[in-house]
Amino acid sequence: MTHADPASVRPRRFAPQGPLKGRIRVPGDKSISHRSIMLGALAVGETRVTGLLEGEDVLATAAAMRAMGATVERTGEGAWTIHGVGVGALLQPKGPLDMGNSGTSTRLLMGLVASHPINVSFTGDDSLSKRPMNRVITPLSQMGASFDASEGGRLPLIVRGASPAVPITYTLPVASAQVKSAILLAGLNTPGKTTVIEPVPTRDHSERMLQGFGAELTVETREDGARVITVTGEAELKPQVIDVPGDPSSAAFFLVAALVTPGSDVMIENVGLNPTRAGLVEVLCQMGADITKCDERVVGGEPVADLHVRHSPLKGIVVDPAIAPSMIDEFPALFVAAALAEGTTTTSGLDELRVKESDRLSAMATALVAAGADVEERADGLVIKGTGGVPLAGTRPGFEVTTHLDHRIAMAMAIAGLASGDGVMIDDTRPIATSFPVFEAMLDGLVA
Template identity: 50%
Template sequence: MGGLAEGTSQFSGLLEGEDVLRTGWAMEALGADVKQLGGGKWQVTGVGRKGLSQPDKVLDFGNSGTGSRLIMGVVCGYPITVEMTGDASLRSRPMNRILTPLRLMRGLDTAGPDGRLPFSMVGTDDLRAITYSPPQASAQVKSAIMLAGLAASGTTVVEEAKPTRDHTERMLRGFGAKVDVARLDSGVMRISVEGGQTLSALDAAIPGDPSSAAFLVAAGILSPEGDVIVEGVMSNPTRSGFFDVANLMGAHLGAEEAGDAAGERLINLHAGAAALKGKAVPERLVPSMIDEFPILAVLAAFAEGETIVTGAEELRVKESDRIGATVAMLRANGVEAEERPDGFAVQGCAGKVPGGGLVQTHHDHRIAMSALIMGTAAQNPVSVDDISMIATSYPDFLSHMTELGADISQG
């Protein structure tokens, strides 16, 4: 959004993972001036009213599903052609869920029937507003449509049967855009954005990522050696599912207010050793923890009794088939787990996970980090086939785990 805005924005506390870096490089190729100042500080001068420029190279998003999908929405409303690609994992992921609504808005693309990268987005200065109900709960789909809607004629509306994370709505407002959100009598969330709005530059501190915090919290729950405190974590009800379920299982997480940043409430989380009980995860919480199911499965492995996940079929189309990869991770380490079409079931080991297995990560950063957390508390060390992709979302993961006393060796 800073790259689209009029003026210069300053950001601090940015998580400098590969996803963020690649998205920044893409916006730079599209005409924004993006400067990495060091220490998590960035300066972005946006294109403002002059609009995006034709890039002179292919935009390679690596493993960034979020970055690639948001940029599809951004470029849709400008008369430019943008070639896009990614790594093998990203090229295997479905994009028709994004392309379908953008095509309805008169955006064009060169994607084949399966809608997978690489392809070109062909934008237009005659984008039209739509009202769209995504068939799956996806904040990425919603956000791509909203960003395209900024350049459309009329009011673009997204209607969600299940609420998804709302960071885009909050951030758009921070940049001065008018975004209306209403819950209909039917329970549907209706999000509206007017076309033709110009964003204004913003100075913001970026809140701590709940998905990254989940790994540290899990390490604290599984450690017998005292509290882990994670400071400055974003506390947003559309992202709190993992922490809610951990508490249902008996974690008793502590939270204290820590101010706010970028329109989001902040908390400091306290996690200490806890004896967990298996639970059925309420389906209403699935969208608010869609990235945390591998690490939840690790907690389930150490719990007493059965944990059941349903309504999470979206996991099939993440960086890996996360249902299959999660179940395989557990089985490789002596945990009884069952794969189901829309989730999985785990028979907990009551604190005594055998471990000793080699986990195939399928180039999925969340599988790799979850397996390493499991290894910190298992009876035998847990190995993973690759850790390079962890930099996608959490480049400081290994150093943070070492600070907590984990013995993680490479070689």
Template identity: 50%
Template sequence: MQSSFDKTPLLFKQVCVIGLGLIGASLAQAIKDNHLSERLVAVDRHLPSVDEAIKHGLLDAGSTRLTDVVAGSDLLIIAVPVQAVQAVFTDIKAAMDNGQLATDCIITDVCSTKVNIIEAAKSVFAALPTGFVPAHPIAGAENSGYHARRANLFVNHSVIICELTTTSSSAIAKLQQLWEAVGATVMPMAADHHDAILAHTSHLPHLLAFNLVEQLASHDDNLDMFRYAAGGFRDFTRIAASDPKMWHDIFFANERAIISALDEYGVYLQTMRQLIIDKDSTALMGLLGRAQAARRHFGHMLASTPYTDTSAMSASYNITPSNTVSGTITVPGDKSISHRSIMLGSLATGVTNVTGFLEGEDALATLQAFRDMGVSIEGPDKGRLTIHGVGMHGLKPSKTPLYMGNSGTSMRLLAGILAAQSFDSVLTGDTSLNKRPMERVAAPLRDMGAVIQSTGHDGTAPLSITGRDTVGQPLQGVEYDMPVASAQVKSCLLLAGLWANGTTTVIQPEVSRDHTERMLSAFGYPVTVDGNRISIEGGGTLTGGDIAVPADISSAAFFMVAAAISQGSELTLTQVGINPTRTGIIDILKLMNADISLNNETHVGGEPVADITIRSSNLQGIDIPEYLVPLAIDEFPVLFIAASCAQGRTVLTGAKELRVKESDRIAVMADGLQTLGIDCTVTEDGLIIEGKGSAGVGQSEVKNSQSVFGGGHITSHHDHRIAMSFAVASLRASKLITIEGVETVNTSFPGFAELANQVGMSIEVHDSRV
């Protein structure tokens, strides 16, 4: 039987590692373990490290002198302190001159500065060798030296390669193969940009850590300071245990970029110092809140880096069949209203206090975007936010692209706001969002005079938006007849119309959710609604106030269907938003004979709310009226579960919008339903489902033979609503259901599994990333 070891291709005949410290020895070990070179030799001034590496079987040969072992090497890896690199180049050139090395052998390094390495090579070689590929693995450890080596040190870490014009493409490709073979992700970057980035993200933090430890050590009472130092001090200063010689050399080698980073840091420190002296609570809370949120946001962005291949996302549900749900619960705040409360609160004059804010990843992406544009926002704290509005012309350009995560609402609505700003902007998201269509908002915005560039021939994100200062004129109001009812497109254009000259009118073919219109009115901005024509005049102002976000009917929908399809169930959902443009789920379930009642109806923040009680029901298959489709567009995945449990056929038409959501929800749901034993047919604009329900399901006893679904393995395609819908199916399943790709549930419904288990379901969450 052939081992995986034998299958690994040899990339090199002989690799020579120059320097057996942590990085050099770890890379040597990874090359050895992955069988990437026929021979492996090394050079290090510390002879005991070389001898030990040979004794361990890591090296075929080693020496303190390059000339003793380098002959015939087709890859040289320089892993010495940056100040010693020029001397190594001199030795390499001598080996080339005396015929020990081919002039086109690959030469690379692992140093954390790049401009000085390139300059050192230029000073030694008459012309840069065609095999010279500067590189830098973004990896390390607290301990250094040969004994600290780890073959897996580079797994899931980035390696930056500087692709010089003098370097052969084959050398770059070969080195990229090497790094990818040891588990790293390769990223190209210009040398000067690399040094500037690393000065801020690596060199400056190390410098500060060394300085802070020195500062505390110099105090007379340093014993108490170190004895009572909290975890934050220990975590931050851990990197001060790194090799002083290495960092001494780095600080001098990258002098210009580090000094620039220090000067910028000094300005920020002085600003914070003055805020404390002035006791400027609002500004200080804004600064601290932005920093806290940015750190969390960076975490989301970093977590999404391996999602380039979405199969890497590994969280899953294992759901044991259960029969009944009961209780009284409150689902999270409405996502649509949460988005808009941040947007309009940020653009308003004065302070806006928000309660019931949904702390899901989608809404947090919108929150972070406005913080990136200079808005001071306190919270979220148990659903509470305080937004210090900057007014209609107070947004500032973000220093980086605005990252929307998985939120299509954030990207499409923000495109309308940013199209009217004076500054340039870039909107981007995770891999899933960057595949979704954005021309549906970009094209009508261009009709208003926006300069907006989507990506690729499919018109996807990232979106690049040119500011009005560059364009030279404001947006112009238009009348736009929407081909498909879409609240996101409508809202995007209405928001752009706040700054446009004249009137912006959107004509929708069917009613779509009207949260934007309602909230604009709540902020004192007049909106004219004439049937399906919605108009707004540009040039007005928004005034801050209190916004109460009701519970999200889209989140409530999963529990409404859960109670309707399961035996002896009665579930009450409190203070759910029942905006008439969102109640399609209730209307459709009632047409299917669901037992639903609304109580305690009232208004909160301009939105109607009610307690919804739903009981076990004998559902009937129906032809879903097309006029209800836009009013339930997000709820159809779970309605497909209800239809599967109904008696007879359910037919959905007029739902093309479902094919361009987080996934093609029609195709993905059909695949999952068929996996669980449901007969369904995909049509161009909908789905036909043959229900397997039978009489007597309601309040009467349901026998095990009345299971509708089997068990099986469901792929959600990382669509939160797909994942939650198939979780609900477990209430009428006969066997275990496993759902892959459920981590995106947190975009709209953090705590879904816990709440589902609270009312009687049995969901186990597995996340291999933890």
């Protein structure tokens, strides 16, 4: 999709609606879907995946793995089979790999390519081309790969893989599961042991899935809380059958929508609640949310539950910055909840939000103020004085929220529209398809 094409933008006003009622099942987890395809493409034999997220980001990963030799086929809704090439056997793609809007595809695939004897060119849309890649270029260069990147370490860029690559021990300077995963994936085809030390735990889907595919991978937690993750290279991965749980980052929008819309009562089925992802539910409960975890179970090696959520009066809190990595993509949704809560919500330690698909601190502050909220933007967080449940005014006629090619800004502000007097006008809903193509249909179904 070319988000940049002005002729095809899809603006929409999200109007106030009655209560949200019913049961929904959000699509599969984006992080796990990317990794299922990548590891399936490296295992010899047939990997079968169900519940795969068929969003544009994951489709970009699928296309890239095909271009490097794997067979990746859709067999039904969310059902995919992958025949991998084996670790070390990725092929030189014929042209550039278009990563679209997806940071995860880009950084993880840069890791995979870095230890293969191939040269790969990566391109992306305007949003992705602004995002920092030096965070992966630095460790992957230490492993022997070389890079021709655009100014400031950005896309478009070329990765020249090293063969053999050199194992490293690397301490993450930023809390980033993408950087961690890029190094571990590079380590798969590197002789010896590659170690990543993460001072602050981040989502651990790569570790879980690498172990599931049979890689030799150990995780130790040091006394200071840092995690030391070591993968042994020249691995042989065994194909798997994977059922992808629902994405908590997608469920987040419906949790907040139900909480802020009077009379709402919604069951969200099959939501992944890996502790490295479940921060939002904890923070919302601290704010007074009525959320019950039902039928807790394990799906695809990940903890899962059905979440029963009912409209609740929320109160503002000071959000502990230590919880940020476990809800890093959920802050846009949380900011909307804060705008409708009683009292002040203070967030900090969120510098990473400035380098996502957009600068999410600035984009959300601007958007919420335009919708009538009281927001102060600080260097590393937002301070939001809530209305105590009184609907926001909504955007003025002729004004629209700019989503900056950022799906999460679009969805968060769509939810704000439900709890507003005049609704919220969004400039372009197309970015939503990167992570949650059925978002609007699901929302429209719940308020019908």
